[in-house]
Amino acid sequence: MIRLLTLALGLLALVNIRPIAxxxxxxxxxxxxxxxxxxxRPVGQVFLKLATQISDAFSLQDDLPYYLQPINDTFHNNAIAFHQHSIFPSYFHGKCQDPKTGQNPNGCPNPSCAVVCGTPGSLVYHFLKLRTIVHDATKALFDQTTDPSSRAYAESSTRIYRATQSGTGRSFGPSLRFSGAYDIGAAQIKDANFINHTLSRIFKGFSQLLDDECGGIQAYPAATLPRCNWEHAMKAYILTFP
Structure with a gap:
């Protein structure tokens, strides 16, 4: 049975909330x-869908997380640093004071500051931009992790290739068919180039799958990705930092 490859749910417990400057x-x-x-949760669901596609494409019968473990581990290990850099200092950084007067604008450092800077109030005021950055960073990290030139991709594709060569995949019967573009034969599955091409195509679906899991892109920006919003809880948490 394919286990859910999910992000660690206990990460929030690691945060020590106390006032800082x-x-x-x-x-x-x-x-x-x-x-x-x-x-x-949303990323875990996307991983599960990708895992199902890979299982069908290569007729794997073994524990699928083994084949994706290099990608899963690399994604997790790089996530905090990658996301943090995408937020700070790539967009939110620096002081909010007016350089001419040295005074903070209204709402800075909190509760809501219209100036883009590195304060909690600025994060709250520009929360729509903040959550867009996080969503896009999640996609970018996955793309980086699954780039065909990456070590994680090479290790996962090698594991799949070896499984197809050793015959640990499901056997092919005359009536067995795969859905959509993945209706292929045993000989073709054992070709390394075909495996790499198919993996790349599956992994490119991560972006759309994540959008869908988060509720989809909406015409009104504030309503987009409604299941990955968390606005009220996140704003309240951000403002615990003075």
């Missing part, structure tokens, strides 16, 4: 870990 190390790490933890 600004959105510095504790704030940046806390916000990043909170978002990463929230994405555990």
């Amino acid at each position: 600004a959105c510095e190390i504790e704030c940046m790490t806390g916000v990043t870990v909170a978002f990463f933890g929230n994405y555990s």
Whole structure:
């Protein structure tokens, strides 16, 4: 049975919430870990769907997480640093003070600051941009992890190739058919180039699958990805950092 490859649900427990001077190390790490933890379910569901596609494509009968473990591990190991850099300092960074007067604008450092800077109030005011950054970073990290030139991709594809060569996949009967583009024969499955081509095609579906799992892109920006919003809880959490 294919097990769900999911992000660690216990990450939020690692966050030590206590007042600090600004959105510095504790704030940046806390916000990043909170978002990463929230994405555990939608990303886990997408991994499961990808796993099912891979199982069907290569007729694998063994424990599928073994084949995807290099990708799963690399994705998890790089997630916090990758997401944190995407938020801070790539977009939210620096002080909010007016350089001419040295005064903070209204709402800075909290509760809501229209200036884009590195304070909790700025994160709250620009929350739509913040959650868009996190969503896009999740896609970008997966793309980076599954790039054909990456070590994780090479290890996963090698495991699948060896399984097809050793005959550990499901046997092919004359009536066995695969859905859609994955109706292929045993000889073709054993071709390394075909395996790499098929894997790349499956992995490219991550972006759309994640959008769908999060509720889809909507015409009104504030309504987009409704199942990956968490606005009220995240804003309240962000403002625990002064």
